[in-house]
Amino acid sequence: MKAFDFLNVPDNNGITMVMDKGLPPSYIDDYLKVCGEYITFVKFGWGTSAVQDKEIVKEKIKIYKKHNIKAYAGGTLFELCHSKGLYDEYLKECKELGFGCIEISDGSMELSKEDRKNAIRKAKQNGFIVLSEVGKKSIEEDSKLTTEDRINIINEDLRAGSDFVIMEGRESGKSIGLFDEKGNLKDKEFKKMLEYIDTNKIIFEAPNKNQQVEFILSIGSNVNLGNIAYEEVISLKTLRTGLRGDTFGKI
Amino acid sequence: MKAFDFLNVPDNNGITMVMDKGLPPSYIDDYLKVCGEYITFVKFGWGTSAVQDKEIVKEKIKIYKKHNIKAYAGGTLFELCHSKGLYDEYLKECKELGFGCIEISDGSMELSKEDRKNAIRKAKQNGFIVLSEVGKKSIEEDSKLTTEDRINIINEDLRAGSDFVIMEGRESGKSIGLFDEKGNLKDKEFKKMLEYIDTNKIIFEAPNKNQQVEFILSIGSNVNLGNIAYEEVISLKTLRTGLRGDTFGKI
Amino acid sequence: MKAFDFLNVPDNNGITMVMDKGLPPSYIDDYLKVCGEYITFVKFGWGTSAVQDKEIVKEKIKIYKKHNIKAYAGGTLFELCHSKGLYDEYLKECKELGFGCIEISDGSMELSKEDRKNAIRKAKQNGFIVLSEVGKKSIEEDSKLTTEDRINIINEDLRAGSDFVIMEGRESGKSIGLFDEKGNLKDKEFKKMLEYIDTNKIIFEAPNKNQQVEFILSIGSNVNLGNIAYEEVISLKTLRTGLRGDTFGKI
Numbered sequence: 001m002k003a004f005d006f007l008n009v010p011d012n013n014g015i016t017m018v019m020d021k022g023l024p025p026s027y028i029d030d031y032l033k034v035c036g037e038y039i040t041f042v043k044f045g046w047g048t049s050a051v052q053d054k055e056i057v058k059e060k061i062k063i064y065k066k067h068n069i070k071a072y073a074g075g076t077l078f079e080l081c082h083s084k085g086l087y088d089e090y091l092k093e094c095k096e097l098g099f100g101c102i103e104i105s106d107g108s109m110e111l112s113k114e115d116r117k118n119a120i121r122k123a124k125q126n127g128f129i130v131l132s133e134v135g136k137k138s139i140e141e142d143s144k145l146t147t148e149d150r151i152n153i154i155n156e157d158l159r160a161g162s163d164f165v166i167m168e169g170r171e172s173g174k175s176i177g178l179f180d181e182k183g184n185l186k187d188k189e190f191k192k193m194l195e196y197i198d199t200n201k202i203i204f205e206a207p208n209k210n211q212q213v214e215f216i217l218s219i220g221s222n223v224n225l226g227n228i229a230y231e232e233v234i235s236l237k238t239l240r241t242g243l244r245g246d247t248f249g250k251i
Numbered sequence: 252m253k254a255f256d257f258l259n260v261p262d263n264n265g266i267t268m269v270m271d272k273g274l275p276p277s278y279i280d281d282y283l284k285v286c287g288e289y290i291t292f293v294k295f296g297w298g299t300s301a302v303q304d305k306e307i308v309k310e311k312i313k314i315y316k317k318h319n320i321k322a323y324a325g326g327t328l329f330e331l332c333h334s335k336g337l338y339d340e341y342l343k344e345c346k347e348l349g350f351g352c353i354e355i356s357d358g359s360m361e362l363s364k365e366d367r368k369n370a371i372r373k374a375k376q377n378g379f380i381v382l383s384e385v386g387k388k389s390i391e392e393d394s395k396l397t398t399e400d401r402i403n404i405i406n407e408d409l410r411a412g413s414d415f416v417i418m419e420g421r422e423s424g425k426s427i428g429l430f431d432e433k434g435n436l437k438d439k440e441f442k443k444m445l446e447y448i449d450t451n452k453i454i455f456e457a458p459n460k461n462q463q464v465e466f467i468l469s470i471g472s473n474v475n476l477g478n479i480a481y482e483e484v485i486s487l488k489t490l491r492t493g494l495r496g497d498t499f500g501k502i
Numbered sequence: 503m504k505a506f507d508f509l510n511v512p513d514n515n516g517i518t519m520v521m522d523k524g525l526p527p528s529y530i531d532d533y534l535k536v537c538g539e540y541i542t543f544v545k546f547g548w549g550t551s552a553v554q555d556k557e558i559v560k561e562k563i564k565i566y567k568k569h570n571i572k573a574y575a576g577g578t579l580f581e582l583c584h585s586k587g588l589y590d591e592y593l594k595e596c597k598e599l600g601f602g603c604i605e606i607s608d609g610s611m612e613l614s615k616e617d618r619k620n621a622i623r624k625a626k627q628n629g630f631i632v633l634s635e636v637g638k639k640s641i642e643e644d645s646k647l648t649t650e651d652r653i654n655i656i657n658e659d660l661r662a663g664s665d666f667v668i669m670e671g672r673e674s675g676k677s678i679g680l681f682d683e684k685g686n687l688k689d690k691e692f693k694k695m696l697e698y699i700d701t702n703k704i705i706f707e708a709p710n711k712n713q714q715v716e717f718i719l720s721i722g723s724n725v726n727l728g729n730i731a732y733e734e735v736i737s738l739k740t741l742r743t744g745l746r747g748d749t750f751g752k753i
Contacts, residue, residue: 003308003348004301004324006340007331022736024532030275034303047745048736050506052536057505073506076747080509089508097505108750137747170747234273234299243298245327245388245421248359254559254599255552255575257591258582281526285554485524485550494549496578496639496672499610 009241010221010251015164017041017203017226018233019171020071022048025056029063035233036067041101041131041203043226045171046076054097061098071098075105075133082119083109091126104157105133107168117160124161131203132157135168139175142168147189150177151196158201169205169227177205185214199223212239213246221251260492261472261502266415268292268454268477269484270422271322273299276310286484287318292352292382292454294477296422297327305348312349322349326356326384333370334360342377355408356384358419368411375412382454383408386419390426393419398440401428402447409452420456420478428456436465450474463490464497472502511743512723512753517666519543519705519728520735521673522573524550527558531565537735538569543603543633543705545728547673548578556599563600573600577607577635584621585611593628606659607635609670619662626663633705634659637670641677644670649691652679653698660703671707671729679707687716701725714741715748723753 002009020028020042032039042064049057061071073094081090094102102123104116111119116132123130134153136142154165168177175181178190199219205227206212212232215223221240228236238244242251253260271279271293283290293315300308312322324345332341345353353374355367362370367383374381385404387393405416419428426432429441450470456478457463466474472491479487489495493502504511522530522544534541544566551559563573575596583592596604604625606618613621618634625632636655638644656667670679677683680692701721707729708714717725723742730738740746744753 001305002301003303003305004328004332004341004344005305006337006344007301007335009301021733022536023733024529024534024536026532027275027278027529030277032275034273034275034307038302045737046747047740047743050504050509050511050745051540051736051739051743052505054503054505054507056536076745076750077506080745080750081506084509086508090506093506093508108747137750231272231274234302235296237302238298241298241302243301243327243331245297245359248327248331248388252556253552254554254556255579255583255592255595256556257588257595258552258586260552278526278529281528283526285524285526285558289553482523482525485553486547488553489549492549492553494552494578494582496548496610499578499582499639 009243012221012240014222014240015040015203015224016228016233016236017043018228018230019043019045020060020230021045022052023230025059025063028060031230032063032067032069035237036069038233038237039067039069041226042069042071043103044071044073046074047080049073050077057097065098070100070129072101072103072131073099075103076108078103079105079107079109082111082115087119087122091123091128094128095126101129101131103131103133103166104162107133107135107137113156116157120157120160120162130162131164131166132162133166133168135177137170142176147192151193154197154202164201164203164224166203166226167205169207169211171207171227173205173207173211173227179211183208183211185211209235209239209246212236216240216247217250260494263472263491265473265491266291266454266475267479267484267487268294269479269481270294270296271311271481272296273303274311274481276307276314279311280314282481283314283318283320286488287320289484289488290318290320292477293320293322294354295322295324297325298331300324301328308348316349321351321380323352323354323382324350326354327359329354330356330358330360333362338370338373342374342379345379346377352380352382354382354384354417355413358384358386358388364407367408371408371411371413381413382415382417383413384417384419386428388421393427398443402444405448405453415452415454415475417454417477418456420458420462422458422478424456424458424462424478430462434459434462436462460486460490460497463487467491467498468501511745514723514742516724516742517542517705517726518730518735518738519545520730520732521545521547522562522732523547524554525732527561527565530562533732534565534569534571537739538571540735540739541569541571543728544571544573545605546573546575548576549582551575552579559599567600572602572631574603574605574633575601577605578610580605581607581609581611584613589621589624593625593630596630597628603631603633605633605635605668606664609635609637609639615658619658622659622662622664632664633666633668634664635668635670637679639672644678649694653695656699656704666703666705666726668705668728669707671709671713673709673729675707675709675713675729681713685710685713687713711737711741711748714738718742718749719752
């Protein structure tokens, strides 16, 4: 039972994806007691899992599983392995470590449409949940993608079998994807995108509070949000439920 | 005994109020070993306590009590309950959970002067320490409050029974209350305020280091400061005692 | 064995110096399981050790030693003690607490060239590793140092016996030393400096990711970096090894 349960705080089921960029096991175990129930996915950011001991990665994934949280390695690691012709080894290692999902992306390299589709299909065939990501890590490269491009990639990925498509926001949330250099949502691009996509299938990376607020107020409490810092999971839940000034009385 | 005790670092007794926006119990217990003696109050920020399990909230409050730290729920939760006619239930739940203080605010809603006074009195009658807050969560709404308005509210609150009045600074410390859009102290407004208030009764929310430095250098080491992040409690103590470059030789 | 070891991630041996500004013991113990092998030095920032209990400081230093991490107190504490004529007491206390290094600096006070040399020599004679720092805490004071001044201090310090010289970056990394007000590396000054110094002997304070990336791409994966936040140690390792977008394919 929650504190102040007489308030009957409305529930919601938007996906929350958090970022683990090298957290220690006991800390995770401790933190999830407070907020574990509000997390759907955890991403071991970019290639961070490859510089951590195998046994620690396994231990962390087990802790997440206890709380029904699905873990996956960042897309950058997929890209490195795929570009070296090691995709099969990658899938095998992910399975052995206990990762339940695979992220397919081309943020730092070129990936042909055909290779992208095949990578998605192969991960699905191997029993993984697939999250594919749209966007480039470099500001210059990312700015070359038009809104139409992004919409097309989203819908092609979903047809190829992706369970969810992630809109790139990076850890900073600035000058990338739907965000301008101050981290504000680009209104025109965002509205256009909403006409052509199914938001239930999209996870918007939204590391900063103002972005979380904008997505919640425009799409609703159930919007799927990602790249949430650990310490912000409880805050995000209050934003989704009108328990913080920014969304108070607006949910 | 402190390390380097031969330095005879001068003591000070300014209030430090920290923010807990969903921290886990073991982490708190561990952290307070290092800095617990420097904390007076802990605020379970805005409505965060209402999305945490009752048992965890109780456990956390107990840990704080071990270190003589008084806990309270953020004003937003008071506002939500009061606006729903659930103030009595709110006080009862706070008592049952172990909170020792009540924050009275109107950051996200309207509260008449009469209701504000009554809320303060009722909390006092129920044995709570009362902290009331001056300021609005919305930048637009907050900017409508003149310095005179703020001075009047402060002094009325104290007459009604508030033990301390909190100057709103939010978690960001920008474009709010005494802070401009860059988070710097608005000099003219601040000086005017100082003429009419008793700073011993005020807790200035000052989440950013430059703000803590400004308050310490203008009011003194004993200034009451709030919305301090956990990881900054030790740093704040060094600022208060001239052990950091920013106040070195100035205390 | 690391996860994804089939990638044969290239090793590197650049020094990483992290900042501890009052962390609790169990948290440290837990975190170092994940990233301890990537840390060379830990700095108890500025005067933070003097407001922590002696027993806790000792306990923390012991935990660091288990992971072969050398600890030292921030230069500000040296400056306070030296300016009060308590340098001998300072060295004795550092030894008793278990610190293995001494930082010599003049960020907040004046120190003659002769006193600086003597301080370095005395610390060496007492068996400490010596790290001396170049730079001023105040933006105004620091801006008076020319690149030539900095180069001269570095080389004089090394001749006097410093094991490493630290380029001041503070916790913020802005408007200080080699960084402009936005935290970008000042190209002209940096290049000039590179002509006259041995970068193996320099630790560049680089608290922000863009700075870490710039140093790695211009000097190499083995560049010595300091003032790294705890949560960024794993991230820094991925930057050094091309496992993050910013350095992917460039190492």
